[in-house]
Amino acid sequence: MFTRDKVRLDADIYRPEQPGExxxxxxxxxxxxxxxxxxxxxxxTWYAQQGYIVVIQDVRGRGSSQGEFNLFSAEIADGEDSINWAANLQGSSGNVGMYGFSYQGMTQIYAASTRPTALKTICPAMIGFDLYADWAYEGGAFCLQANLGWAIQLAAETARIKGDKTVYQALYKASRNLPFIDQIPAYPEILNQFAPDSFYHDWIEHNQADSYWKNQSPNLDNVDLPMLHIGGWFDTYLRGTLNFYQERVNQSQHPQHLIIGPWAHLPWGRKVGVIDYGIEANNPIDELQIRWFDYFLKGIDTGILEESPIAL
Structure with a gap:
């Protein structure tokens, strides 16, 4: 597909085997x-087997999509364009839902902020809704390990896409052993040298909740959608999941459900480190999301709204 400014975004599309909409x-x-x-x-393919057209898209400047990647900056307009495009795919019923965790969770919220009519529900997982307080800083302290690791990871992928093997190898090596030995660990030389345009530099310079963060964070004041919120007790962004859920409960007229399991950011399973939380901690999210989507996208009464809105 092409965005409103003529940038090509690539996607893989998975379809059910049976005919229909x-x-x-x-x-x-x-x-x-x-x-x-x-x-x-x-x-x-599993989701497609449940009777859905599934679209997995590379955002602008990532994977094989065209354009320049600039953290979150294009996700509002590109998200709206992508929803409108997806709703009009051959075989589409016109109803669209979104799912995904972390950055993929945030792209749902940015897209929802435009209120596209085809978007009926979202399932954001493990997000930092307020980018300052839920993602970059905690109690005013910069989340150095998480932010630095993520910045190096994204910078390495940028170098790979551009075909700069030397930069990619240097950043990839750093991602496996974060450079905390620099004279000032929060200002790593490797990012200064190889990724001077990384979001990391802005994040560490804006150490107060100023207008920079307000402009970066999605605004859902006029949005009201049913949402399934997913979090993990050991996830770095748990407070973002909880804060966003509470905000939506306070403002929304539509159902808001929350599930939190004993999971880290990834993977989601019964074990975290050496601790085994038992069979009940196994990941139930795929089946839960299908029940949620069946209700809100297909009109099938799956009984999900008769259950407690919070599962811990």
Whole structure:
């Protein structure tokens, strides 16, 4: 597809084998569409087998999509364009839902802020809704390990896409052993040298909740959608998941459900480190999302709204 400013965004599309019209499930992510977040979700072919057209899209400047990647900056307009495009795919019923965790969770919220009529529900997982307080800083302290690791990871992928093997290898090596030995660890030389345009530099300079963060964070004041919120007790962004859920409960007229399991950011399973939380901690999210999507995209009464809105 092409965005309103004529940038091509690439996607893989998975379809049910049977004929007919089906709702669309859209995931927009920056890590390569072939991965499709299968570290935590079932493969898109499984979702297609449940009677959905599944679209896994590389965001602008990532994977094989065109354009320049600039953290979150294009996700509002590109998200709206992608939803409108997905709703009009051949075989689409016109109803669109979104799912995904982390950055893929944030792309849902940015897209929802435009209120596209085809978007009926979203399932954001493990997000930092307020980028300052939920993602970059905690109690005013810069989240150095998480932010630095992520910045190097994204910078390495940028170098790979551009074909700069030397820069890629240097950044990839640093991502495996974060450079905390610099004279000032929060100002790593490797990012100064190889990724001077990284978001990291802005994040560390804006150490107060100023207008920079307000302009970066999505605004959902006029948005009201049913949402399934997903978090993990050991996830770095748990407070963002909880804060966003509470805000939506206070403002929304539509159902808001929350599930939190004993999971880290990834993977989602019964074990965290050496601790085994038992069979009940196994990841139930794929089946839960299908029940949620069946209700809101297909009009099937799955009984999900008769259950407690909070599961811990």
């Amino acid at each position: 089906f709702p669309v499930l859209l995931m927009r992510q920056p890590y390569g569409k072939t991965i499709a977040s299968t570290v935590v979700y079932a493969h898109p």
